[in-house]
Amino acid sequence: MNEILLKNVYTNGKRCDLLVRGNLIATIADSIDAPGAEVIDCSRMAAIPGFINMHTHAAMTMTRSAKEDTPLMPWLQHIWKIEAQYDKEILYWGNKLACLEMIKSGTTCFNDMYWGLDVASKAVDEMGIRGVHSYCMLDNGDMVKAEKERRALIRDFEESKSLSSRNMFAVSVHAPYTVCEDNIRWAAMFAEENNLLVHIHLSETEQEIIDAQEKWGCTPVEYCERLGLLSDRVIAAHSLWLTPHDIELMGQYGVTAVHNVNSNLKISSGYKFKMEELMAAGANVTLGTDGCGSSNNLDMLEALKTAALLQKAWRKNPAAIPLDTLLKIGTENAAKAIGLNAGVIAEGRLADIVLIDMNNSWFTPNYDFEANLVYSANSSCVDTVICDGRIIMRGRKVEGEQEILDNAAACGERLMSRIR
């Protein structure tokens, strides 16, 4: 069985050896001998769990930088115009580019909301990362479309059963305001019957709350509860505009909230994410980058830093969100949400490991590794990435990188020529 020995690595607060066997972390000890194992000298490196990006639209890398400094509606309309021109090849290279960018910034798993399971799973397979795919139901109240969406989701779910273990599948409801009541109820039932996660955009903007009160006489979270959607399988992207009762409900049902700080800031959705309140209520708090249309990159380390800075700022408390809590938001909490045996560096866990190069100014001096990782470094400190026991980046080099960049750039040019 494939073995990788991380020699003299800094992890969980001390130096040790770590042996990967197959796709698992087999042993962590002061000193390990493993003849035949591939040895990585980690004397200047630290091992952390791979980040898990809990909300993105991977193929939207192809909309990156397409429309900047623009108010929400004209921006959205432009993005939709571009997306309407996507074909399978654009989707494929968009996904490959996203995987490449995530690997290079230390992400080993992402929770995606989009379409095109076939090409998305192909990209994940080839790149060696993990992906939770979905079919994103969006009917805008059109009953004919609603029926088609259910069928398409079922078709993708069936297709997902034959995918490799690194590809997972979730039910996705675009948002309470874009999916009809029947389909939300159906999604809840289908997810429960098949033990699937439910990925949804929830309470992202203030306007959404105003509209919900007008339409349903309650908040979007309350509406989801009424339709039987809330459960600990729900991954609620944004969860930004929450009432105390919403927070109580999310805690009670054990919902996972995904904070998308950079996207929320950039499109001016808000910034007072109720991180502490959600945790105190018993909800699970995680982090995402959102798609590159709104937040421009897929860098979880950057998102962690911005999230922490914002909490400290608007709460007027420099002690808000200590580092150990923060790092769990990017790893352990997310693994728990999707039922993945990862997110911590411990024996018996999946070998989804990121090696951080500490031989640079960001980690000098290194009084506090976690502080330097989040507040000083950027993601180019990620040197090596191991996912499912396989090395998928080594010395910042990913196989096939130039081919991906060239093809994605060509796809971008094709897209632009179509919308001009």
Place this chain on the structure above:
Amino acid sequence: MNEILLKNVYTNGKRCDLLVRGNLIATIADSIDAPGAEVIDCSRMAAIPGFINMHTHAAMTMTRSAKEDTPLMPWLQHIWKIEAQYDKEILYWGNKLACLEMIKSGTTCFNDMYWGLDVASKAVDEMGIRGVHSYCMLDNGDMVKAEKERRALIRDFEESKSLSSRNMFAVSVHAPYTVCEDNIRWAAMFAEENNLLVHIHLSETEQEIIDAQEKWGCTPVEYCERLGLLSDRVIAAHSLWLTPHDIELMGQYGVTAVHNVNSNLKISSGYKFKMEELMAAGANVTLGTDGCGSSNNLDMLEALKTAALLQKAWRKNPAAIPLDTLLKIGTENAAKAIGLNAGVIAEGRLADIVLIDMNNSWFTPNYDFEANLVYSANSSCVDTVICDGRIIMRGRKVEGEQEILDNAAACGERLMSRIR
């Protein structure tokens, strides 16, 4: 004379050739032949002006990660305890480390507030970057100390006259609340007589404003005007808590405000920096990282991104601070503030040039270079740095880098052993 030819570089919105001769940008044209020049193939690169970090305490790199997630006062006390143990060697390697980190993130000039002109200028000379040094007056109202501070400043000013052209000197007043009235008046006069910049911490926290009203019956900005300090030579770090009258005054006198967004967020000072209002009033707006004690790194590109995101968020306007305005804040406005013939890529300007590697996911697709630079990339996209016509980083490699890291790490250990 030394010549560098940037072949097929993307700059100011188009591809061209750029010739550096001596320390200046000599020619920019569609195609340049320069036999004997060192040629850099820039077909995958863009040239931008080097960033100018308008407020930092370079040697505070040695306090990086020393105290995290801590309220302001215990944090400050810990930092002071560490700084009290600084010696010349620690100061020197702290400055070298800061220069290294700035070069690696595309900064070619920094405006420093600290002590130790001799070692700071030595570090700048050796690293090839530019520095505006100062002697930071801080007397806490002690008249004996005040006199000593004036003498020390004069001594450093005299010493600065024999330094190389890459070292500049400014008068520095720590803050209106830590320097006595006499010394603020004296600093204003001395700066005017000798045509020097005045670097000051101004209106950083809400408490500072409350205290000022109590003590002087006016805001810190109004107090500085009353003492004759305000002028277009003043560089006011933070300028965060400003009344409309403060903004009017800063515009009227042409003061330069330095936004230190990450530091302000991390120590919970506030985030509603009045960028648009200051510009509209005629003040000059620039950007700084502050020292690594409070904001952990010296990365201007990261600071630009966070600054823009925050403006969009709290103003609830995704169109706030368009990219061209934003980039000027990090370059052109700063060059203007310190009277440096740099900050733009144009013939006759100083060759302080940063080459950006666009062959990576952050610039793919590349519909909008500036958006990708600020919102997608991180500073590891900086490939090559030219300062004063000399290449000081090439392919991300800086001469003597490992020696700096090793020595700074050793200094850090020594510091910690002294405060334990």
